[in-house]
Structures are given as C-alpha cells and as structure tokens.
Amino acid sequence: MPLPHRVSDLSAFDLLLSVAELGSIGAAARAHAITQPTASARLSGLERGLGIALLDRTARGSRLTRDGALVADWARTAVGAAAALDVGITSLRRTRESRVPVAASLTVAEYLLPHWLAALRPSAEGASVALTTGNSDDVAAAVLAGEARLGFVEGPDVPAGLTAATVGRDTLTVIVRPGHRWARRRSGITADELAATALVSRERGSGTRRALERALRRGTDRPLEEPLLELSSTTAIKAAVAEGVGPAVLSSLAVAAELAAGTLIRVPVVALDLTRELRVVHPAGQALTGTPRTLAAIARRSASLDDPAG
Structure with missing residues (x-):
C-alpha cells in the first residue's frame, strides 16, 4: 500500500x-x-x-x-x-561489508590468495573474507548465484553475466616421476605426443583441464586421449604422478616445490603455448566497491605469475 x-x-x-x-x-x-x-x-x-x-x-x-x-x-x-x-x-x-564471501579456483586459493589476503589486512580493518574453493566452473556459478562477491578463475572461458579482468598469467607444466621415459627427453615432447597420452587429469569443469585442452587443439590436429585418471585435488594428482600412475599437467605454481626438490620432473613441450590468464570475475553491471574492490586491486598489483621453473 x-x-x-x-x-x-x-x-x-x-x-x-x-x-x-x-x-x-x-x-x-x-x-x-x-x-x-x-x-x-x-x-x-x-x-x-x-x-x-x-x-x-x-x-x-x-x-x-x-x-x-x-x-x-x-x-x-x-x-x-x-x-x-x-x-x-x-x-x-x-x-x-564486514563479511566478504570470495570464491577461488584451487591454484589461486592455495598459492596466491594467502599473499593477497595478507596484503589486504591493513586496509580492511574489521572485514573478514569467507573463502570457498572449487574448480573454475564452481567459482563462476557461486558468483552468478550471489554466493560470492567476487571470484578468481583459471579457465579460458567466462560465462555470460560476469565481468572479468586479468590479474596475471600462469604456465601449465607437464610433470612426470624421475624414472619416467620422458624425464630423459632433454629436447622435450611434441604436442602430438602429449595429446596421445592418457594423463592423470583434473575433473571436468577445471580451468587447468580446459586450458590444456584448448592449447592442444590449437597446437595439434591429433584427437585428445581420454584421461587415465580424474582427480579434483592437485595434491592427489602430484601424489599419483610420483607413484608412477602417469604424467600430468598442472600449474607451475603448484609444482614449484616438487621440481626444486627433484621429486617431480618438468618435461618441456615443443612449440606449444601453455600460458594462461588468471582472472577476477564479478557480476556484470555491478561495480566492485569496498573490500572486494581493494582485494581485486591487490591481486592485479601483486600477481607475478611467470613460470617459476623458467
């Protein structure tokens, strides 16, 4: 009335x-x-x-x-x-404003977001970030549903209804155990060989998996082999590779410690671009304000995502 x-x-x-x-x-x-x-x-x-x-x-x-x-x-x-x-x-x-729900894909959540949140703390007194993690599809769905104020994704595609901005780049890395036949291939492998190999892979909806599949479709005409094993955890994938289950492709951020320790071996891929963009997403038509805006700015400023393995 x-x-x-x-x-x-x-x-x-x-x-x-x-x-x-x-x-x-x-x-x-x-x-x-x-x-x-x-x-x-x-x-x-x-x-x-x-x-x-x-x-x-x-x-x-x-x-x-x-x-x-x-x-x-x-x-x-x-x-x-x-x-x-x-x-x-x-x-x-x-x-x-004091409780800011944020969603992030696994690589960002594990290897980048902790540093961004530490940088956020002095400028967000009284605010707390409630973090949920998942694959890139999960993150996009959470933001579209209003369950997260902003999200960080690794996938090459952004659904309609979201605005995206690049916060940095990451490089995908082929990894094997030290005794694997590819570990002795100093010249690396070809895109055809990688496409023809059954990998230990992330699940469907993962930004890492989609980025790899897109890179291979650009780099070879060979049909992609189905995964040998699908796992939703980077830690589980690294363990499977170390046990000799098969090769895998993960973010260079996720395998830097294992490569440095020699427990996993990086395998170069000849003439295949495995770089990808990491992006912040939020609902289209809704400008970021307050703590979400500050967090997005920190991510853009501080993300130095070149391949640590060189």
Missing part, C-alpha cells in the same frame, strides 16, 4: 520538528544544511499540501500553531521510525 501523498515526504515533517525544537526557520535550515529560503519554501509547501497553517511567522522567529503542534506530535513517531529504519539498514550494510 503506497503512502498517502500528503505524508510521503518525511523530510518536510523533520524540518518542522527542527523549527519546533530550535525556535526559528533559520536555525532549522542550518541544522539541515540548507538555505533559509529553501527551508521556508519546503514548509510552505507542506502547509499547502496539508491545507493547515503550521507556523506563526514573526520578526522574532517562528513558532508552531496549535494545529502545527498536533501535526508535529504525530510526525515525531513517523520520523523516529524512519530514523530507526535507516539505522537498521546501515547496520545490515556494515554487516554485509
């Missing part, structure tokens, strides 16, 4: 209450940060709309008429309720 038009503008009633409290239109105008002519015009408009004389205007100031005092008493409850409503809405907004 819409408000009756005569009482739809509570700001005029609030101004009337200030005249009653402060004793003049000029003082009320200053309290409301408006000019005296503007205040006088608003009060005159209120009187015309109500059909009631609310103020006695004299050279010494203005005071409420008897009818004006009655209207002010009735208005006080409505104006107070509006103020309480505003306080409640402000509280909800602060609560929403």
Whole structure:
C-alpha cells in the first residue's frame, strides 16, 4: 500500500520538528544544511499540501500553531521510525561489508590468495573474507548465484553475466616421476605426443583441464586421449604422478616445490603455448566497491605469475 501523498515526504515533517525544537526557520535550515529560503519554501509547501497553517511567522522567529503542534506530535513517531529504519539498514550494510564471501579456483586459493589476503589486512580493518574453493566452473556459478562477491578463475572461458579482468598469467607444466621415459627427453615432447597420452587429469569443469585442452587443439590436429585418471585435488594428482600412475599437467605454481626438490620432473613441450590468464570475475553491471574492490586491486598489483621453473 503506497503512502498517502500528503505524508510521503518525511523530510518536510523533520524540518518542522527542527523549527519546533530550535525556535526559528533559520536555525532549522542550518541544522539541515540548507538555505533559509529553501527551508521556508519546503514548509510552505507542506502547509499547502496539508491545507493547515503550521507556523506563526514573526520578526522574532517562528513558532508552531496549535494545529502545527498536533501535526508535529504525530510526525515525531513517523520520523523516529524512519530514523530507526535507516539505522537498521546501515547496520545490515556494515554487516554485509564486514563479511566478504570470495570464491577461488584451487591454484589461486592455495598459492596466491594467502599473499593477497595478507596484503589486504591493513586496509580492511574489521572485514573478514569467507573463502570457498572449487574448480573454475564452481567459482563462476557461486558468483552468478550471489554466493560470492567476487571470484578468481583459471579457465579460458567466462560465462555470460560476469565481468572479468586479468590479474596475471600462469604456465601449465607437464610433470612426470624421475624414472619416467620422458624425464630423459632433454629436447622435450611434441604436442602430438602429449595429446596421445592418457594423463592423470583434473575433473571436468577445471580451468587447468580446459586450458590444456584448448592449447592442444590449437597446437595439434591429433584427437585428445581420454584421461587415465580424474582427480579434483592437485595434491592427489602430484601424489599419483610420483607413484608412477602417469604424467600430468598442472600449474607451475603448484609444482614449484616438487621440481626444486627433484621429486617431480618438468618435461618441456615443443612449440606449444601453455600460458594462461588468471582472472577476477564479478557480476556484470555491478561495480566492485569496498573490500572486494581493494582485494581485486591487490591481486592485479601483486600477481607475478611467470613460470617459476623458467
């Protein structure tokens, strides 16, 4: 039910209450940060709309008429309720801003986001990030559903309804155990060989898997072999490779420690571009503000994602 038009503008009633409290239109105008002519015009408009004389205007100031005092008493409850409503809405907004749901794909969540959150802490006092992880499809779905204010994805595609911005680059790396036949191939392998090999792979919906498949389709005409094993955890994939189950392709960020220790071996791929973009996504048409905007800016500034293996 819409408000009756005569009482739809509570700001005029609030101004009337200030005249009653402060004793003049000029003082009320200053309290409301408006000019005296503007205040006088608003009060005159209120009187015309109500059909009631609310103020006695004299050279010494203005005071409420008897009818004006009655209207002010009735208005006080409505104006107070509006103020309480505003306080409640402000509280909800602060609560929403203080807890920022963020979704991130596994590589970003494990190897990059902790550094970004550490950099965020000084500028986001009182705010907390509630992080959920999944593959790139999961992240995009969470942002589209409003379950996350922003997300970080590794996949080459961004669904309709999301705006994306690149925060850096990552390189996919072919890994094998030290005893694997490819480990002795200093010249590397070809895109055809990689496409024809059953790999230990991430699940469908993974940005890593989609980026690899897209790179192979650009680099070879050979049909892609189906995965030997599908796992949803980079840790599980690395363990499977180390046990000799088969080769895999993971982010260079995810395997840097194992390559340095020699427990896994990097295999070059000849003439195949395995770089990919890492991106921040948020709902299209909704500008990032507050903590989400700061976090996205930190990611863009601090992500140095060149292949650590060289």
